[in-house]
Amino acid sequence: MLNATLTATTAPAARSKDSLGCLSNQLGRDLELDTGEFKFYRKSTVDDQASAVAMHGSDRGFLIGVSLKPGHRRRIYSAHRWTTHDFSQDSVYIRDFADDYKADLQRGFDFVLIELSRAFIANACYERNGSNVARLATLAGRNDPTLGHFAQILSLTLDRKSEASPLFVEQLGIAVGTHLLDQYGDTACSSFSKTRRLSSLQETRAKDMLLAKSQGSVSIEEIANACNLSRSYFIRAFRETTHRTPHQWLLEQRIDRARDLLRNSDYSLSQIAIACGFSDQSHFTRTFSQLVGTPPGTWRRQAAG
Template identity: 75%
Template sequence: MFKDTQTSTATAVRPKDSLGCLSSQLHKDLELDTGEFKFLRKCTRDDKTSAIDMPGSDRGFLIGVSLKVGHRRRIFSGHRWTAHDFDTGSVYIRDFAEDYRAELQGGFDFLLVELSRAFITNTCYERSGTNTPGLSSVAGRKDPILAHLAQVLALTLDSQSEASPLFVEQLGVTIGTHLLDRYGNAPSQSNQKNRRLSGLHEARAKDMLLAKAQENVSIEEIANACNLSRSYFIRAFRETTDRTPHQWLLERRIDRARDLLKHSDSSLSEIAVACGFSDQSHFTRTFSQMVGTPPGSWRRQVRR
C-alpha cells in the first residue's frame, strides 16, 4: 500500500520533485534542459520505500535507465499491480499522458531522459509518415544501447560546464531515434536509402558550424537553415561526411589549435579560448585524446 506523505495533522506535505520523488531522499539531483530534451540524474540517499502518485499530463515521455542493481518497483494500474526488478542497464518508459502510481523499493540511481511530445510527433512523422506517435510502456527491460548512452549522459551531467550543446542535442536525437526504432508503435522506415546533404546544404552547414565555433551552436538553427528536421539533418550530415556535426567541428577546432601551437607563441590557455574550449584542462584532455599527445608536448616536438 502507498504511504501517506502528509503529517498526521495535515499541516504540511513533504516536497517532491517534478517526477514525484521525495526531494529529501535524493542524494544526487542533476538536470540539463535543452527544450525538447531534458536529462536528469536521480540518486537516493538510502533504501527507504517511497511512493509516486502523479496524474496524467501533456509533458511527453520519460525514459529511465538504471545505473545500478537492487531497485524494485511496483507499478499500479487500477486495482492491479506488477512488480519489476531493475539491474544495471534496465530501462523503463513512461507516458506522461497516463496516470502513474508506483511504489519504489530499495535505493536507485537513474539517468532519465524526458522527451517532449512535439519531438516524438515530428520524428515519428518523418520516419513513418504517421502523426500518431507512441512508445510502448516497458519496465525492467535490459537495453545495452540505452545503458551505454546513459553512462555518457551521466558523465555529461557531472561536467555540465564542459558539455557542448551540439553534443547534447545529438545525444537527445540519437536516444529518441533509438526509442522509436525499438519501442515505437508506428512502422519504421529506417531501411530507406541513405540520405545525403546536397552540396549547398553541406557547405551551408559547415560554414555555420565554423562561424559559431566559439559559441553555443544549435543543430536546430543549422537544420532550419537547410529546411530539414534535426534528426534528418544529423543523419544526412553523418552520411555525407562520415562524422556527426559535433565530431566534425571538434576536428576543426583541433586543426586550428595545432596551427596556433605550431606558428604562434600563444599560451595553452589562450589557445583553448581561441579554439572554443571551456578552459585549458578541457582543451588538454580533448587534444590528448584526439592527437595522442598533450598539446605542450606536441608543440615541442613540431618545433624541434
C-alpha cells in the same frame, strides 16, 4: 522517483520535493539539464529506503529512465494488478505521463532520466514519414545497452554542465529520440527512409555554418533548415557523408586549429583554448588529450623537436 507524490506519510507534509516529485532529502544526487526541448536528469538515492509514489495523468509527454547500476526493484500497479520489476545496469523503463501511475520503489536507485514532450515525438514521426502519431510503448525492466551507453554519456554531461556544448546536447537528445522511435515507437513511426548523402552544396553549407559559430552555439535545426532537410535526416546524412556526427566533425576542426597554433604561435594554452572555441583551458586539455592521445603542452614540446 518520477513525477510523483508519496502516498504514505508520517513525516511533515512540508518536505520539499524536486522537479519530478522525489523527496529531496532522499536524494544523494539531483542534477537537471533543461534544453527547452529535452530535459535530462540524474537521480540517485542516499540509501535503500523504500517509498511509494503515485500521480495522475498529465500532458507532459514521456519519461525514460535508465538504470546506471543493478539492485533497484519496483512494483507497478497497472491494469488492476501489481507487477514487480528488477533493474540491472542498463535496464530501462518508459512512462507515458498521460497515464495514471502508482508504484512501490522497494530499493534505492541511480537513474539517468530523459523527459521528451509529446510534441517532440509527434514532430519526429512527422519528419520521418508524415505521420503525427505520438506514442511510445510503456515498459519496465527491459535491458537496452544502447540507452545504457547514452545514459553514461548523459551522466558525464550533467556532471559538467558548464562545459556542455549546446550542439552536442541537441544531437544527443535527437539520437535518444531516434533510438526510442526505432525500438519502441508506434509502427507508423518506426520506419525511416533509407539514409542518403548530403549534396556537395549541402555539405559545404553545413560545414561553413558549423565553423562560423563559436562555442558550438549553432543548432541542428538551423543547419538542417538551411539544407532544406529535417533534423533527423540531416544528422544521418551528415554522418553518412563525413563518417562523423556534426559535433565530432567540429571538434576535429577545432583540434586541427589548435595544433596549428601550438606549432606556429607563442599563444598560451588558455589563449588557444578560447581561440578554438573551448570553454576554458581544462576543457581544451581534456578534449585534446582524448582525440590526440597526449596533452597539448606535451604535444607542443614534441612538435618543437
